[in-house]
Amino acid sequence: DVKDVLLLDVTPLSVGIETLGGVRTALIERNTTIPTSKTETFTTAADNQSSVEIHIVQGEREMAGDNTSIGRFNLDGILPAPRGVPQIAVTFDIDADGILKVSAKDTGTGKEQHITITGRSGMDDAEVDRLVKEAEENAEADKAKREAVETCNAAESAVFQAEKILKDDGDKIPEDVKSDVEDKVARVKEVLADEAAETATIATATEELQTVLQAVGQAVYEANQAAGGEEATVEGGDQASADDASDSDDDDTVEGEFREV
Secondary structure (H helix, E strand, O other), X not given: OXXXXXXXXXXXXXXXXXXXXOEEEEEEOOOOEOOEXXXXXXXXXXXXXXXXXXXXXXXXXXXHHHOEEEEEEEEEOOOOOOOOOOOEEEEEEEOOOOOEEEEEEEOOOOOEEEEEEOOOOOOOHHHXXXXXXXXXXXXXXXXXXXXXXXXHHHHHHHHXXXXXXXXXXXXXXXXXXXXXXXXXXXXXXXXXXXXXXXXXXXXXXXXXXXXXXXXXXXXXXXXXXXXXXXXXXXXXXXXXXXXXXXXXXXXXXXXXXXXXX
């Protein structure tokens, strides 16, 4: 007996956006059944960044520039803040007709912008197959490119975090630990500036910095705990100081690992 078969439409190629360093971040993967929707949260790459560009690409390559650009728009009016603080919710929504709507919303201000893209590919099956094969043939080289970019991104992020902690809580960090952090920061900056530096070298320098940052975090935590304890022993003392210590703990909490755009 022949049973009824339900024919489902799928996305012919992945769609996503360009993120820091030219990396393609796919939101909806190839062969996903439509209609479908996906939201991811991103953040800013620089202090006081008031605008982000949402560059939409279609394809299977790891770097955005190697894929097909199908649209772009800006989200303006982001409030001034340190890098990594704003949260930009990007939503890809593909309806049953294959029409793609991309929206970006600053969760802090509620400001939103969007674009609707019809006839995304205009490609026949042969062209889609060619692009998929091309991605497979370049997979190893593309992976190395992406790893190199993401390693540099992680190194720059670690330097930013270290310098922020030294500025905000330097008085709570023992001099020997502070000196160690400064040395490790200088080393990471040195390898980042060296165009011939290998990805593994940058990764090692970053890991060493992140390791010493753990000691910094411990020192700051203990200093805040001690400050809170001393305040609690003062009869009739103002509870605000203990609250301030708690607030300092909150300030040192690392934000979720939002990708930067």
